[in-house]
Amino acid sequence: MPEWLEVIWRTIFAVVVLFFLTKLLGKRQVSQLSFFEYITGITVGSLAAYISLDTDKTWHLGLIALIVWVAFSLGIEFLQIKSKKARDFIxxxxxxxxxxxxxxxxxxKKERLTTDELLEELRKKDVFKLADVEFAIMESDGAINVLLTRENQALTPKDMGIKVAPEKEPQAVIMDGKILDEPLDTLNLSRGWLQGQLEKQGLTVENVYLGQVDSYGELTVDLYADKVQVPKPQDKPQLYALLKKCEADLELFSLSTNNKEAKQMYEESSGKLQTLLQSLKPYIQS
Incomplete structure (x- = not known):
């Protein structure tokens, strides 16, 4: 076999082996390298390059070393899962x-971190005044996480005593101009419903690059033609406005009648509708 052809074959072989071994090590190996995983990545890459380029008879030793190193890394990760002391040490x-x-x-001083570097990391967290910080910690991967003082934390609906509707993951029901049946089934919706929603916006499935349905059954779309403006769905605000009008009408009827029984009925109905509106407000007002 020609030497150049052997290099090509070994390179492809090394890439395939490295791919499967990396998948075996798991996602953390790619997304969040710890100190030991950083060393593992460098070593495994070097061994893969050795297997690819070494044209003598001992290239298979690089493959053995690669397998041993990955097995050792898996053993270290298993030890870290079982022991906190091992995690802290490694x-x-x-x-x-x-x-x-x-x-x-x-x-x-222990982390060899300067004041300038600390302030830089705080700015990355949108914190520009040290006085706004209650607590800051450097994690094992070098990232710095910050807890702001109570008065500088963002105001949430819970702080204001407002109940909001639970939010679930939106489902992609159209992708690349094609309907996805499985997400529709998850939402207990049909193709007929989806076609009807598209017709309301003057669209066809072929025009849609991506279509999503949220947990409230509202469809939003992104079109292939980026310059075309798609009107936002207004069903929920219109429903809220209609219910508010009904409440106002019931109050008006209550004030305009002299019949005590009718007045009481209108007042009770208006009160019930007002209570219902308070419960539905997080769901239908947007």
């Missing part, structure tokens, strides 16, 4: 940098 422990709004200088 991946380092988290270090508190700011506590009660004060910088811990000793911990800064």
């Amino acid at each position: 991946d380092f422990k988290s270090t508190v940098l700011i506590k009660d709004g004060k910088i811990l200088e000793d911990n800064m």
Whole structure:
């Protein structure tokens, strides 16, 4: 076999082996490298290059070394899962940098982190004043997470005593101009319903690059033609406005009648509708 052809064959073989071994190591190997995983990535890559380019008779030793290294990495990961002491030793422990709004200088020196670097990391978290920080910690992967003081945290509906509807994952029902039946079944919807929603917006399935339905049954679409403006669905706001009008009409009827029984009936109905509106407000007002 010609040498150049052998290199091509070994390269393809090394890529395939490396792909499956990397999948065996798991997603963390790609998305969030720890200290040990960083070393593993460099070594495994070097061994794969050796298998690809070494044209002598010992290239198979590189394959053995690659398998041994991956097996050793899996053993280390298993040990980390079973033992916190092993995790702290291999991946380092988290270090508190700011506590009660004060910088811990000793911990800064321990992590060899300068004040400028700390301020830079805070700015990445949209924090520009040290006084706004209650707590900051450097994780084992080097990332710095920040907890703001209570008065500087974002206001949530819970803080205001407002109940909001639970939000579920939207389902993609149209992709690349084709209807996806499985997400429709998950939402207990049919193709006929979807076609009707598209007709309301003057669209066909072929025009839609991506279509999603949220947990409230509202369809939003992105078209192939980016310049075309698609009107946003207005069903929920219109329903809320209609119910508010009914409530106002019942109050008006109550004020305009002299019949005590009718007045009481209108007032009770208006009160019930008002209570219903308060319950439905998070779901239908947007």
